[in-house]
Amino acid sequence: MKKISSIKIGIVILSSVTIASCGNADKSAQQQGPPPAIPVTTYAVADQLVTTVDTYPGIVVALNEVELRAQVGGYITAIYVKDGQKVTKGQKLYEIDRTKYLAAYNSAKANAAVAKANRDKAKKDADRYTRLAEQDAVAKQRVDYALTDLANAASQVAAAEASVSSAAADLQRSIIVSPLTGTIGISQVKLGALASPGTTLLNTVSTNSPIAVDVAVNQSKIPHFAELQRMSLAVKDSIFSIQLQDGTLYKRNGKVVAIDRAVDPATGTIKVRISFPNAEGTLVAGMNVNLKVLNKAKTQQLVIPYKAVVEQLGAYNVFVVGDSSKVEQRIVKLGTQFGQDVVVSEGLKQAEVIVVDGVQNVRTGSVITTAPAAEANAQPAHPAAKK
Missing domain, CATH: 1.10.287 (Helix Hairpins)
Incomplete structure (x- = not known):
């Protein structure tokens, strides 16, 4: 009987200790309160006129290029020009035995x-x-x-x-003259060579200025380029510019001179030709360049910093600040990105406030407070790290 009484007394004491421990834990939790506000920087969504730049790989081509072929047969008895020389229209180039x-x-x-x-x-x-x-x-x-x-x-x-x-x-x-003013290439024949009428290629002459750049653009861009072709101010507004292979910009403005007659069904693209002045001879036929095209929006669009966007499972999200400084995650549809900003076509309204710096620290329902960018970007210490 004494043994049973001792067990009962032990159970009572253990229960009392357990109840006391639970009570202390509840008091501790009540003393800690809600989690502290997370420091972030915010941005008020605003609209603006957007100017973006599209880049297309292009090839420099001569606007006028003529292959020189013998129209009569015979041996080449004279060559009047040097390879790569500038020539004028009507200038003597080759002579066939007369x-x-x-x-x-x-x-x-x-x-x-x-x-x-x-x-x-x-x-x-x-x-x-x-x-x-x-x-x-x-x-x-x-x-x-x-x-x-x-x-x-x-x-x-x-x-x-x-x-x-x-x-x-x-x-x-029997005297071959230049059909245009430009530059002659490297001769394909030497003195004494036999030229056959209609088949022997002697050389090629092409114009230097103006010169053109050919680019392939998606068929969806045809109306846009057709409008640029009609615009008389396209040159004045510097819509087109060229970036050379060394990264420098060609400081001359171009204009659309031709849009090809048909779309390539294999690629879904169409060829567009843009003409540029080239008095200095900087552009040479065959060069690979990047054509830059300014796109000036006709209406204002909502713009946000791109770093405010979080991509999850192929969807783009931002954190919108609501009542009581709580944030909610919202899916948005993005438009064109330019510089450090991006156009938002759906999901946000003007004057709404979003989180910019510190997005990695917040979740839906988080309470935020504004802070300098450096502090907002700092990762908060995890509670487990303090132990």
């Missing part, structure tokens, strides 16, 4: 002279027989023969003159 073409021209002229002499004789005969026929001195048949001879002689003159023109053209084509 011996046979000069001989053909002289022969054609001689044949034309003979034909004209025969025509003149036939005309005199026709005139003489016509007068005699009027006096009934010759038969009418003889007059008809004379007029026929005159017509044949006139036809022979025409054929001879055509031969002269053809021979003169061949003689002229």
Whole structure:
């Protein structure tokens, strides 16, 4: 019996200790109170006119480029220019052996002279027989023969003159001249090389200024570029600029000169050509550059700092400050990012306040207080770290 009584007394004492411990824990929790406010920096959502920059990889192309090919056959007897030289329209570039073409021209002229002499004789005969026929001195048949001879002689003159023109053209084509003012490339033939008509490429000449940049843009951008092509102020407003491979900007303004006729079905893009002045020759055909296009919004748009955005499972969220300085997480739809800011197309209203610095420290329902950016970005110490 004494043993049982001792057990009962122990149970009573243990229960008393347990109740006392629970009471102390509740008092401790009550003394700690709610968690402290989290220091953050905030931003009041505002709208503004947005100017963004789109970048497209482009290739510099000559607006006018001509391949020089021999139109007559023969050996190259003279080259009048150096590789890469500046040339002017009509300047002599190459000469093909002219011996046979000069001989053909002289022969054609001689044949034309003979034909004209025969025509003149036939005309005199026709005139003489016509007068005699009027006096009934010759038969009418003889007059008809004379007029026929005159017509044949006139036809022979025409054929001879055509031969002269053809021979003169061949003689002229034996001298290749520049079809435009620009720069000639590296010669594809040497002195003494045999040039075949229509097939042998001698060289290429292209214009230097203006010059163009070709870019491929998504088909959804066609209306935008078509509008830029119609804009007379596009050049003045510096809509287009070029970034060279060394990172420097080409300080000349361009304009849209052509939009291709069709979209490439394989890529869904269309070629757009932008012309730039190039008096200094900075841009060279074939260069790879980046074309920068300014996009100036016609209406104001809501803009927030991009660092306020949190991405979770493919969705973009921000923390909006509500009543009693409590924050709630809200999904937003983003537009164009420019610099350190981004356009918000859905999910926020003007003048709403969002958390910018310190977003990593807050959760839905957190109470916040404003603080300097350095303090807001500091990670709070976890309670477990103090132990």
